[in-house]
Amino acid sequence: MKNEIQTILETSKTIAIVGASKNEKKDSYKVMKYLQHKGYKIFPINPNLSDRKILGETVYDKIGDIQNDIDIVNVFRPSDEVITIAKQAIKKKAKTLWLQLDIISPESKLIVESEGINFIENKCTKIEHEKFLR
Numbered sequence: 001m002k003n004e005i006q007t008i009l010e011t012s013k014t015i016a017i018v019g020a021s022k023n024e025k026k027d028s029y030k031v032m033k034y035l036q037h038k039g040y041k042i043f044p045i046n047p048n049l050s051d052r053k054i055l056g057e058t059v060y061d062k063i064g065d066i067q068n069d070i071d072i073v074n075v076f077r078p079s080d081e082v083i084t085i086a087k088q089a090i091k092k093k094a095k096t097l098w099l100q101l102d103i104i105s106p107e108s109k110l111i112v113e114s115e116g117i118n119f120i121e122n123k124c125t126k127i128e129h130e131k132f133l134r
Contacts, residue, residue, distance in 0.1 A: 003132075004118065004120075005120060005123070005128050005132065006132040006133070008071075008072065008095075008096050008098075008118055008120070009125075009128065009129055009132060009133055010132075010133065011071070012040070012071035012072050012095065012096065013040060013041060013071055014040065014041045014043065014068055014069060014070050014071045014072070015035055015040050015041070015042055015043070015070070015071065015072045015073075015074050015125075016043040016044075016045055016060075016063055016066060016070045016072070016073045016074065016092075016094070017031070017032045017035075017042060017043065017044050017045060017074050017076065018045040018063070018073060018074065018075045018076060018077055018085055019045070019046065019075065019076030019077040020032055020044030020045055020046045020049070020054055020059060020076070021046070021054075021076075022049060022052070022054050027076065027100070027124075028076040028100075029054070029055075030126070031074070031076075031100075031124065031125055031126045032044065032054065032055060033055055034126045034129070035074075035125060035126070035129070036055055036057075038129060038133075041068070042055065042057050043057065043060060043066050043068070043070065044057055044058075044059045044060065045059070045060050045061070045062060045063060046059050046060075047061045047062065050065075062088060063085070063088040063089060063091075063092050063094070064088060064091060064092060066092070069093070070089075070092055070093075070094045070095075071094065071095045071096060072094065072095065072096045072097075072098050072125070073085065073088075073089040073092070073094045073096070073097050073098065074098045074100065074125055075097070075098065075099045075100060075103060076100050076103075077103070078103070079099075079103050079104055079105050082099060082103065082105035082108045083105060083107055083108050083111075085097070085108075086105065086107075086108035086111055086112050087111070089112060089117065090111065090112060090115050090117065094117060095117065095118060096117065096118040096119070096120065097112045097117055097118070097119050097120070098120045098121075098123070098125060099120065099121040099122060099123075100122075100123070100124055100125070101122055101123065101124050102122060103121060103122065104121050104122055105121065109121065
């Protein structure tokens, strides 16, 4: 029987990376590169790098600037910034809000789940993908 995370990863095709970095040593860069290599369409989000490119993809200022539908909003920002990101994910009608390792937000969990959006926190998308899908 598949668990929720495996199902999310198998059915998702587009991922917004909030807190994307062009620094190859940063976790957000490593995870973004891995997910792109695995076939996901990546949308980097970083207001300090907007309109530039990371891994060949245009960097956006915020989630709402992306024209495509977004399956997963993958967050690499501090926990105290998540509620703002969660509200953007709701407005965008994302299917999942995913908070990376050491990022938690009980308030965000309540509001996104009340809107029917999946919520994952304190888990790395790369580690979970390697565990279930390789």
